[in-house]
Amino acid sequence: METKKQHLIVKNIIDSDLAVSSDDGKKVYQAIVEALRRENIVELDFQGITIVITAFLNMAIGKLYQDFKGDFLNLHLKLVNVDDKDKALFKMVATYAKEYFANQEAFEQAVEEIL
Incomplete structure (x- = not known):
């Protein structure tokens, strides 16, 4: 089966230049999941996005983990046109998501103990 590239433009999916709500993040997540389930290589394009916050990224990208x-x-999701000032935010979201989903029970138990 041939691997295809699918170019997803965030601004078009959320119909805004502000990537700030988890609801919009969910729209992007669903678009990515559809493409990944077909084993496409997804180019997630942030061209024209002026503000990105973690609530959006946790839902759009973190949940993928x-x-x-x-x-x-790492092989199938490529982020393009990410503003340099936002790159650390993307890395942080991915790192926390990997840790969380690798040890979900331990995380939830620790939260229970704190509360």
Whole structure:
């Protein structure tokens, strides 16, 4: 089976230049998941996005680590046109998501103990 590239433009999916709500993040997540399930290589394009916050990224990208292994995502998900000032935010979201979904029970137990 031939691997195809699928170019997803965030601004078009959320119909805004502000990537700030988890609801919009969910729209992007669903678009990515559809493409990844067909084993396409996804180019997620942030061209024209002026503000990105973690609530959006946790839903759009972080949640992917619940459904797919990190190695698969490294090969199949490419982020393009990410503003330099936002790159650390993307890295942080991916790192926390990997840790969380790898040890979900331990995380939830620790939260229970704190509360």
